[in-house]
Amino acid sequence: MSTFIIGFDLLLGAGLLWLAWQALFHPKPFAAVVHFMAFGLVMALVWVRLEALDIALAEAAIGTGVTGALLLAALGRLPNGATPRLALRPWQRPPVALALGVVLLLGLWLAWVAWQLPRPGLSAEVTAALPESGVRHPVTAVLLNLRALDTMLELAVMLGAVWLVWSLGPELRPYAPATALPGLPALTRLLHPLFLMVPAYLLWRGSHAPGGAFPAGAVLGAGGVLLLLADAVPWMQRPDRQPLLRLLLSTGLVLFLGLALGGLLLTGTFFAIPVAIAALAILVVEVAAALSIALMLMACYLYGEPGR
Structure with a gap:
């Protein structure tokens, strides 16, 4: 490994600590x-350096895109002056040193556990x-x-996270409606084909290379949040469409459970998929899970339960 690569990796690690x-x-x-959003982007670069491109893509889409949009939306809904910084005395401040000590101990414990794992692992x-x-x-x-x-x-x-977020309060409109950002609908139309093609490619790629339902759902969900910002998916907030929305949200989990029970009936073992139908069954579950993940991310951004 060259000196430049080592220096670049050390710079990434130091940048992560500083951003955190x-x-x-x-x-x-x-x-x-x-x-926090910049931390997600640098973390995606770290996953790229570890040759985990699917995780890097999910980190960029969720850690920076969707979560960043959620935090900005929550911040925008706070009344002015709602987050004052109080002048605390030293003994009133959060126990930062204690928290850092706990994190250090946990990190050392995890490193010891990883060291005890069989090498070269379970790849064979x-x-x-x-x-x-x-x-x-x-x-x-x-x-x-x-x-x-x-x-x-x-x-x-x-x-469960969607149910929790919906329980926090009534329906709220997106933080940045299209009327406030007139260029957003045009940007959405420009990027929308990419937000459809990339998840489809990741689903296809997942059978033989890094990819699959979770990165595909993350990218699709990020595109969905952009649509919500542009107010381009009003059906998610219509009361008459709520049964369909709830059905789509739970489809991935329901099909996963059906696959497990089907394996129990056919083979006598929970989640044991017969080889003859394994490829088709996994493809169906992957597509359903990706769609559910995308809608879950979008539903969290709706904040309150739609149609209440």
Whole structure:
């Protein structure tokens, strides 16, 4: 490894630490949000350096795009002067040193656990099971076959987050409507084909290379948030469309559960997919999960429960 690459990696690591500190402790809320969004972009570069392009894409779309939009929307809805900075005495300030100590101890513990893992890992076992998984890429095989229960629970957590966000208050309009940003509808029309083609490509790529439902859903959801900003998807807030919205939100989780129960009926083992139908079953679940993930991200941005 060349000196330039080592220096670049060290610069990325130092930049992450500095941006994280600024996002947590900057005295101005808007500047803190901007630093958080910049942190997501630098973190995406770190994932690229680790050759995890699918995670990098999801980080950029969710960590910077969707989450950044949510934070800016929440900040914009605060009344003026709602976040004053109080002059606290030293003993009244948050125990930063204690928090940093806990993080350091947890980091050392995780490093020790990682050191104890078998080397070179479970790659040989995963590779041996690939012919029976229905896909040709080990990451997709692990996510949707070898540890599918964990992936299904991740969808359940996301759906639970939507219910929690909807319970916070009544329906609110997007923070930056199209009338306030006249160029936004044109930008949306320009980027909309990309937000459709890239997720489709990621779904297709997921069977044999890094990709799959989660990065595809992240990119599609980021495009959906842009549509919400441009007020281009009013059906999500119409009371008569709420049954359809709730059905689409839960489709990924329901199909995942159906796949698990189907495996139990056909093979006697929970989540055991017969080899003959594994490829088709995974494709159907991938498409449904990507659509549900995208709509979950958009539904979180709606803030309140639509149509109440």
